[in-house]
Amino acid sequence: MSSVVLVSLASMAGVGILLGVVIAMAHRKFAVKSDPRIDEVEGVLPGVNCGACGYPGCRAMAEAIAKGEAPVDGCPVGGAAVAALVAKIMGVELKGGSRRLVALVRCGGGRAEARETAEYVGLDDCRAAQLLGGNKGCQYGCLGLASCVKACPFNAMFMNDNGLPVVDKEACTACGLCVKACPRNLIALVPDDMYVHVLCRSYDTGRVVRSNCQVGCIGCKACERVCEDDAIHVTDLLAEIDYDKCTNCGKCAEVCPTKAIVIEEGRFLVTKKAAS
Amino acid sequence: MGNLALTFIGAVLVNNFVLVRFLGICPFLGVSKQIDTALGMGMATTFVMVLSGAATWLVEHYILVPFGLPFLQTLSYILIIASLVQVVEMFLKKTSPALYSALGIFLPLITTNCAVLGLAIMAAQQNYTFVETIVFALGTGVGFTLALAAMAGIREQMEFADIPKALRGAGITLITAGLMSLAFMGFSGLIAM
Numbered sequence: 001m002s003s004v005v006l007v008s009l010a011s012m013a014g015v016g017i018l019l020g021v022v023i024a025m026a027h028r029k030f031a032v033k034s035d036p037r038i039d040e041v042e043g044v045l046p047g048v049n050c051g052a053c054g055y056p057g058c059r060a061m062a063e064a065i066a067k068g069e070a071p072v073d074g075c076p077v078g079g080a081a082v083a084a085l086v087a088k089i090m091g092v093e094l095k096g097g098s099r100r101l102v103a104l105v106r107c108g109g110g111r112a113e114a115r116e117t118a119e120y121v122g123l124d125d126c127r128a129a130q131l132l133g134g135n136k137g138c139q140y141g142c143l144g145l146a147s148c149v150k151a152c153p154f155n156a157m158f159m160n161d162n163g164l165p166v167v168d169k170e171a172c173t174a175c176g177l178c179v180k181a182c183p184r185n186l187i188a189l190v191p192d193d194m195y196v197h198v199l200c201r202s203y204d205t206g207r208v209v210r211s212n213c214q215v216g217c218i219g220c221k222a223c224e225r226v227c228e229d230d231a232i233h234v235t236d237l238l239a240e241i242d243y244d245k246c247t248n249c250g251k252c253a254e255v256c257p258t259k260a261i262v263i264e265e266g267r268f269l270v271t272k273k274a275a276s
Numbered sequence: 277m278g279n280l281a282l283t284f285i286g287a288v289l290v291n292n293f294v295l296v297r298f299l300g301i302c303p304f305l306g307v308s309k310q311i312d313t314a315l316g317m318g319m320a321t322t323f324v325m326v327l328s329g330a331a332t333w334l335v336e337h338y339i340l341v342p343f344g345l346p347f348l349q350t351l352s353y354i355l356i357i358a359s360l361v362q363v364v365e366m367f368l369k370k371t372s373p374a375l376y377s378a379l380g381i382f383l384p385l386i387t388t389n390c391a392v393l394g395l396a397i398m399a400a401q402q403n404y405t406f407v408e409t410i411v412f413a414l415g416t417g418v419g420f421t422l423a424l425a426a427m428a429g430i431r432e433q434m435e436f437a438d439i440p441k442a443l444r445g446a447g448i449t450l451i452t453a454g455l456m457s458l459a460f461m462g463f464s465g466l467i468a469m
Contacts (some may be wrong), residue, residue, distance in 0.1 A: 004344075004345070007343045007345065008343075008345055008348055011339045011340075011343060011345065011348070011352075012348065012351070012352060012355070014339075015335060015339070015352055015355060015356070016355060019355065019356065019359035020359075022359065022363065023359055023362050023363060026362070026363040026366050026367070027366060030366040030367050030369065030370035030371075031370075032369050032370055032373075
């Protein structure tokens with residue numbers, strides 16, 4: 001009995017070794033000289049094949065970088081650290097320090113703050129709920145069904161008790177998949193060193209906003225008047241911060257009557273309850 | 277000699293692997309959009325088939341049968357086919373990068389193409405001689421190429437046809453494949469195997 005096992009082992013090992021030798025010879029004979037930098041660049045790229053750079057996977061990105069078709073800092077996931085390594089391999093210098101970006105959910109109207117007008121019982125997906133108009137009085141606010149959380153390949157998002165998604169700033173790689181997943185366009189990529197944010201995307205008039213949500217932007221322009229850096233402007237009844245000009249002074253957040261503007265430092269941007 | 281010719285014709289038409297035996301359908305539907313790539317795929321597969329036919333015959337008659345190890349047939353055949361595909365892949369990458377990228381994932385997938393394994397097992401079951409096995413493999417490969425090229429030709433024409441919206445894409449392709457299969461069934465009885 002054991003001889004059958006031995007013979008099987010020996011014969012298969014023999015065949016395997018023979019084929020291995022053939023492949024090794026073929027590999028040497030048919031070797032294709034490729035740019036060695038492709039492998040090096042691929043080695044320092046994150047290797048998650050998320051496609052956020054616009055190329056189908058890290059290998060394709062590495063090939064494009066080696067050819068000079070893609071910028072050395074083209075990997076949004078790797079950020080500055082990876083860009084520096086890639087630039088070193090490619091022998092080019094990085095232009096300026098590009099800021100690290102993180103995702104920001106621009107809605108503060110959770111269960112405690114926003115008025116709900118309906119109970120949604122459909123598919124557990126924001127894009128499906130959006131077709132029906134959602135369950136909140138506010139037509140601009142977060143639908144709370146976590147499509148962005150499900151889209152995040154890095155586990156950098158979770159839903160808090162208030163029914164709003166929260167971004168883990170340290171884990172976020174700014175790949176932008178959550179931005180695409182949100183049917184209400186609530187998520188934006190913002191510089192991670194900025195911590196004064198307008199957490200509202202409602203273009204409704206002040207009266208409508210107040211009836212729907214306790215923390216909505218009513219377009220009162222108090223922030224615009226108090227800002228010394230010309231960094232916040234109210235257009236179409238909604239305040240928006242120009243992050244290139246903002247200095248994180250936080251004066252706008254102090255005067256905001258509805259607390260739609262928040263100051264938040266730290267790893268998680270958690271919206272304050274309206275009462276506080 | 278006449279026997280070999282019959283084996284060849286039989287493998288190409290009467291028992292066409294794709295259209296009559298329904299083996300190797302994956303590349304038949306996947307790489308049949310353009311005649312050029314279909315021909316390339318057919319040739320690559322034919323090459324693998326002939327090589328693996330020869331290699332499996334040697335293994336069958338010099339290792340498996342003498343040592344009484346028929347249960348290792350599938351295992352050793354897969355091993356051989358996978359290795360040969362590796363070699364073909366490297367060969368194509370070197371000689372024809374355009375074809376290499378056009379074939380894409382379907383090239384390594386020849387490894388798991390049931391037509392290749394089916395050919396090797398059928399040749400063993402029929403107790404073909406070495407020469408017969410090679411001719412059978414060549415015929416099978418040519419039949420495979422023929423089916424792919426014919427399908428690609430039809431699909432190229434269909435690009436301009438006014439196909440009902442619901443049938444566009446996979447639907448009309450499968451219907452075409454079925455009609456082609458019916459046509460090839462007409463060859464049965466051409467020669468008595």
